[in-house]
Amino acid sequence: DTAVSQTPKYLVTQMGNDKSIKCEQNLGHDTMYWYKQDSKKFLKIMFSYNNKELIINETVPNRFSPKSPDKAHLNLHINSLELGDSAVYFCASSPRDRGLLGTEAFFGQGTRLTVV
Amino acid sequence: RKEVEQDPGPFNVPEGATVAFNCTYSNSASQSFFWYRQDCRKEPKLLMSVYSSGNEDGRFTAQLNRASQYISLLIRDSKLSDSATYLCVVTPNNAGNMLTFGGGTRLMVKP
Numbered sequence: 001d002t003a004v005s006q007t008p009k010y011l012v013t014q015m016g017n018d019k020s021i022k023c024e025q026n027l028g029h030d031t032m033y034w035y036k037q038d039s040k041k042f043l044k045i046m047f048s049y050n051n052k053e054l055i056i057n058e059t060v061p062n063r064f065s066p067k068s069p070d071k072a073h074l075n076l077h078i079n080s081l082e083l084g085d086s087a088v089y090f091c092a093s094s095p096r097d098r099g100l101l102g103t104e105a106f107f108g109q110g111t112r113l114t115v116v
Numbered sequence: 117r118k119e120v121e122q123d124p125g126p127f128n129v130p131e132g133a134t135v136a137f138n139c140t141y142s143n144s145a146s147q148s149f150f151w152y153r154q155d156c157r158k159e160p161k162l163l164m165s166v167y168s169s170g171n172e173d174g175r176f177t178a179q180l181n182r183a184s185q186y187i188s189l190l191i192r193d194s195k196l197s198d199s200a201t202y203l204c205v206v207t208p209n210n211a212g213n214m215l216t217f218g219g220g221t222r223l224m225v226k227p
Contacts, residue, residue, distance in 0.1 A: 033214065041201070043160065043217040055214065090159055104150070105215055107159035
């Protein structure tokens with residue numbers, strides 16, 4: 001069983017379109033994330049979300065929005081896609097941080113988005 | 117200045133070699149530290165957490181120097197299967213447990 005699964009794995013779309021990427025985790029984790037990995041391979045946090053709090057990286061354009069129907073799902077909606085949005089998007093989840101030490105994040109296999 | 121900095125490499129080493137990677141972080145309030153591994157076109161996976169006292173897992177040893185804001189990873193007796201990108205990861209604080217990744221160091225182990 002895949003712990004964190006994303007769909008689709010590949011997405012090719014035209015500029016200006018609106019698209020969604022789905023993510024599901026079966027680990028019972030409280031927190032889910034979206035990361036973007038650009039062509040230079042830098043992984044950057046976009047959103048952190050649990051059932052109480054959404055934390056947004058202020059550099060993320062408001063064309064990007066996370067939507068969580070329940071604790072096990074965090075989907076990413078992107079409006080008016082631009083060429084610069086082409087990247088690999090990773091969903092991740094982690095258990096609740098119960099102390100001073102942070103917790104491991106488990107990643108999905110990634111969605112390779114190409115905007116043409 | 118980037119929050120987490122790593123030498124991108126690549127480090128090309130022969131099988132059996134010992135190789136060390138370094139990483140520096142800018143936020144002195146950082147609480148948690150990790151090394152992740154990412155294979156080509158795959159997702160990052162946790163290699164090991166880094167504890168203040170240093171820790172070892174088989175051929176891998178991680179060290180943390182809080183005073184210098186420096187983390188290291190030592191790989192002994194390199195295997196071909198160790199070829200990957202190694203990502204230094206820091207949690208700046210407890211808010212949201214958001215991991216901050218370095219750009220990664222690419223390792224290529226040659227026969």
